[in-house]
Amino acid sequence: MSPPKYLTGDKAGIEEFLSRFDVFLFDCDGVLWSGDHLYPKVAETIGMLRSKGKQLVFVTNNSTKSRADYKKKFDKMGIETNEEEVFGSSYSAAVYIARILKLPAPKNKVFVLGESGIEQELNAEGVRYICGTDPAFRRDIEPEDFTNIANGSALDPEVGIVLSGLDFHLNYLKMATAFQYLQRGAVFLATNTDSTLPTAHSLFPGAGSAGAGLVKAIGREPLALGKPSQAMMDAIEGKFHFDRSRTCMVGDRLNTDIQFGIEGKLGGTLAVLTGVSKKEEFLAEGAPTVPMAYMDTLGDLVG
Amino acid sequence: MSPPKYLTGDKAGIEEFLSRFDVFLFDCDGVLWSGDHLYPKVAETIGMLRSKGKQLVFVTNNSTKSRADYKKKFDKMGIETNEEEVFGSSYSAAVYIARILKLPAPKNKVFVLGESGIEQELNAEGVRYICGTDPAFRRDIEPEDFTNIANGSALDPEVGIVLSGLDFHLNYLKMATAFQYLQRGAVFLATNTDSTLPTAHSLFPGAGSAGAGLVKAIGREPLALGKPSQAMMDAIEGKFHFDRSRTCMVGDRLNTDIQFGIEGKLGGTLAVLTGVSKKEEFLAEGAPTVPMAYMDTLGDLVG
Known part of the structure; x- marks a missing residue:
């Protein structure tokens, strides 16, 4: 070299x-x-x-932002650009799910661990999903949740994909639910697997760290749709x-x-x-x- | 063999x-x-x-229960026992911190990722700690938290140890705070690193999965105080x-x-x-x- x-x-x-x-x-x-x-x-x-x-x-x-969010940031920074020039890992994941993976309906819904950037890109590609920023999942796990997740009554039978991104609202309930979908055969994808997020002149847990619990539990790596x-x-x-x-x-x-x-x-x-x-x-x-x-x-x- | x-x-x-x-x-x-x-x-x-x-x-x-909690379970099950016969990974961690690691005061406080079982055992061994079941850490991360964690103003200067166990109330705020202590040189311990928790005839994320994000972020494994x-x-x-x-x-x-x-x-x-x-x-x-x-x-x- x-x-x-x-x-x-x-x-x-x-x-x-x-x-x-x-x-x-x-x-x-x-x-x-x-x-x-x-x-x-x-x-x-x-x-x-x-x-x-x-x-x-x-x-x-960065999977927390959509292309539209990025366009706003470019504008604020005074850099001339248009939305079509932006390619984020959320968009990459949405494109992969909609145009390459193409699971047959109805079992092609996505269980999202992540923020609104992912939701916006899935919407743009017409991909159905649950969780993400849904307030119903932003709570502590309760004793009855263990039973209902284990026996499947708390699960959506149409979920066939778990997509793991950077989730600032991660919790045990989401992790346990995603783990159960994976145990039942869902495809395991990640927007990206960066271990850290450089912010405020320091390092914070990145998407790879937010999703590492799920990787450890199921014992296999997701297909990552971000660099590299x-x-x-x-x-x-x-x-x-x-x-x-x-x-x-x-x-x-x-x-x-x-x-x-x-x-x-x-x-x-x-x-x-x-x-x-x-x-x-x-x-x-x-x-x-x-x-x-x-x-x-x-x-x-x-x- | x-x-x-x-x-x-x-x-x-x-x-x-x-x-x-x-x-x-x-x-x-x-x-x-x-x-x-x-x-x-x-x-x-x-x-x-x-x-x-x-x-x-x-x-x-199981690090979520103390020896006293276990004694109650044995009683309920009709098995004769006494608290002294029970040896849990929380107790093991507390004994290790208090009697073997023995960091010099004042920088010997523990940042706990886990439930009350860990707190009870640390109390029994006279080990000082923060977080655990503290409601102040059971909340979403806010923009100013990134700054205050990064510049150290949200940190306790006496914390010298991060102890990771099974935490049913894990969140990004706790993970980011623990990660910052580790970046600043805190000793990294785990009660145990079981990937799964068998419950309700199924598998849920175990202590090793709850702590996997921290392992991925810092890039090294904790010293585990549980089997094996x-x-x-x-x-x-x-x-x-x-x-x-x-x-x-x-x-x-x-x-x-x-x-x-x-x-x-x-x-x-x-x-x-x-x-x-x-x-x-x-x-x-x-x-x-x-x-x-x-x-x-x-x-x-x-x-």
Whole structure:
């Protein structure tokens, strides 16, 4: 593997790098912004790429937000975009369920562990679901629930899929109910399996941690529809029909973003140092995941 | 490994087997009872062993109940016992924290993920703790919690230990708080790591599943104080000072009870078929965990 090229301050190198790609897939958090803090010159950089006719896709593992929610965030940050350019793990999961898995009705309803972002994307794809933000499941488990979950009287016979995402309202009742559906043969999917969620300059439990109890109980892993799962790459390609050799993945995490691009056999990968991974991780001898190029910040593309 | 001896109906074999041991360690659920259903002749069997002068210890991984809670259950079931004979994973954890770990004050408080059984045992050993059944933590996480957990203002600076057990009231707020203590260096303990809890003739998420999110987030396993961890065997021996070669472990689960006895180098292990494991699992060629003897039910000891 050749060492990654350092592009910050290298105008000719940047020019040459950009000329190799027609499509750029962007991770959002840690690349464009951190929480509500926009990194310098991001809006200018996005504008420059558009002026060169590049196609942009914003690829995020955050399952709590829908594409519409993301569009609002882009607007607030002053970055020109449209909803169709956003590809989140909730949307990826909805597309997978509706267009690839296609379980026959009536046993094709989804039991959702997650927030409204998932619900919105399932609605958009016409997928039926229960739980999610339903207040009926936001309560403590009671003694009679154990009996009714175990004997099936508390279950919906049409549920054939359990979809696990980041749920800020997780509880034992939801976990026990989802576990029972899985014991009865439901397909096990996850929007993504990131172990942590970087927030407020610290780390919080991510979707992978919220769903880890279910994985431990049933003893098998879900099919993940977020980065670095190639199921997400296939879904993006199915929608945008791009040439992988002329496509570059831009991200801050080696084991999700950069791995996602490498496994997807994209023409290139570009790491930025504003997020989770440090350059020492990919410059080290024998590093498992090495980007094609790297920069201090995304804004370095416009100097 | 010699094949296990089948003792049901073998009066002479039972007599010889019993003569080899002075101490019997009993698992409870799946051996004495299932939930509120007492298996036949259990009380008689316990009485017979007492009449022969055997020392009995009831060893359970259920962390939601204290020894006092268990004593009440034995009374209700009509089995003669006393609180001192009960050794639960909550008690094991409390003994480990107070007598073995002995962190120096003031940073020796415990953040508890679990129910009142754990609190009672920590109280009995004089260990200070927060959370557990505290209603202040039984609520949804709010935006300001992320900030206050991340910057430490919502944390108790005296917490030096996170103890994870079966918590029927688990939520994201508790998980995020515990994760932050672990990121700041707290010792990570678990009462036990059973993946499932057999209840109502089905399986529900066990302590290991309730704590799996924390394990995934921090990326390391806790020290478990329940079966088959030998930390529990050491704690039992520390209290009862028995001769391991004259001690027999009786249980229904191969990978917890029987493995616990074998790894602890006890003189014998006795499997009963009223619980989780089936005889095919240990009679199979190359079975990893094989008991010394087995019976259909514990009551077979009195015919």
